[in-house]
Amino acid sequence: MRRDQLLLLIFLAFAQYTQGAENRSILIYGDSVSAGYGMTQPESWPALLASDLAFSQPSVSFTNASVSGETTTGGLNRFKKALEIHAPDLVILELGGNDGLRGYPISKIQANLGNMIALCQKQGIEILLIGMVLPPNYGRRYTEAFVGIYSTLAAEFNLAGFLPHLLSGIATDPNLLQRDGIHPTVAAQPLIKEQIKPLILNWLTSN
Numbered sequence: 001m002r003r004d005q006l007l008l009l010i011f012l013a014f015a016q017y018t019q020g021a022e023n024r025s026i027l028i029y030g031d032s033v034s035a036g037y038g039m040t041q042p043e044s045w046p047a048l049l050a051s052d053l054a055f056s057q058p059s060v061s062f063t064n065a066s067v068s069g070e071t072t073t074g075g076l077n078r079f080k081k082a083l084e085i086h087a088p089d090l091v092i093l094e095l096g097g098n099d100g101l102r103g104y105p106i107s108k109i110q111a112n113l114g115n116m117i118a119l120c121q122k123q124g125i126e127i128l129l130i131g132m133v134l135p136p137n138y139g140r141r142y143t144e145a146f147v148g149i150y151s152t153l154a155a156e157f158n159l160a161g162f163l164p165h166l167l168s169g170i171a172t173d174p175n176l177l178q179r180d181g182i183h184p185t186v187a188a189q190p191l192i193k194e195q196i197k198p199l200i201l202n203w204l205t206s207n
Contacts, residue, residue: 022059023059023060023061024057024059024060024061024089024090024204024207025060025061025063025086025087025088025089025090026060026061026062026063026088026089026090026091026092026200027063027065027082027083027086027088027090027091027092028046028062028063028064028065028066028091028092028094029065029066029075029079029082029091029092029093029094029095029116030066030070030092030093030094030095030130031066031067031068031069031070031071031094031095031097031098032066032067032068032069032070032098032183033066033094033097033132033166033167033183033184033192034046034064034066034092034094035064035066035067035068036066037068037178037183038178038183038185039185039186039189041064043186043189044064044189045189045190045192045193045196046062046064046066047064048189048190048193049062049193049196049197049200050062052193052197053197053200057204060204063086063088065082065086066094069098070095070098071095071098071099071102071104072095072096072099072104072108072109072112072113072116073099073108073112075095075112075116076112076115076116079116079119080119083119083120083123083125088125089125089126089207090125090126090127090128090160090200090203091116091120091125091126091127091128092128092130092196093113093116093117093127093128093129093130094130094132094166095112095113095116096109096113096131096132096146096149096150097132097134099112100132100134100138100142100146101134101138101182103138103142106142106145106146106148106149109146109149110149110152110153113129113149113150113153114153114156114157117129117153117157117159118157121157121158126159126160126203126207127157127159127160128159128160128161128162128163128196128199128200128203129150129153129154129157129159129161129162129163130150130163130166130196131147131149131150131151131162131163131164131165131166132146132150132165132166132167133146133147133165133167133171134146134147135181135182147164147165150162150164151164160199160203160206161199161200161202161203163195163196163199166192166195166196167184167188167192168195169191170184170188170191170192175187176188176191
């Protein structure tokens with residue numbers, strides 16, 4: 001078989017696979033950590049994740065609706081409209097960090113996130129919940145209660161996936177944080193992507 005014939009067969013097989021695969025839409029809904037604060041969009045972990053899966057999962061599309069500075073209250077207020085516009089099959093929900101940094105009530109943060117999860121499940125949309133932690137200077141009682149928000153919600157709802165701490169191994173490494181000591185650097189983006197990628201692949205194989 002000639003090389004050009006082999007390439008044609010591979011192309012046709014790939015095209016057939018693509019046409020037969022069910023299209024999947026993933027909405028990334030977070031704050032500055034997911035919005036690519038302090039870097040270009042192609043450098044951010046959502047863009048790296050989409051690029052990583054573009055060939056192996058051509059039927060999957062990503063939309064990043066993350067907003068720098070977003071709180072759970074602001075996120076909840078625009079969430080219904082975002083679902084209507086993007087009609088996702090899966091939402092990667094990464095919010096709460098700004099609430100915690102501002103010392104907002106734990107009960108309010110948990111209620112807002114819970115309402116977003118419930119809204120998704122009411123529409124048959126699955127959720128991948130992403131947890132965060134706070135710097136230790138916020139006090140042990142508050143920081144432990146904050147971390148507990150995400151594990152409590154993960155236990156309460158039937159989620160597609162749960163990542164307890166998005167910046168695990170990053171938040172404690174000054175070399176992977178920007179000058180503010182909060183936002184991850186460009187160098188940290190591939191590490192974040194690799195934490196989320198297995199959860200996405202697991203969801204894809206389960207659906």
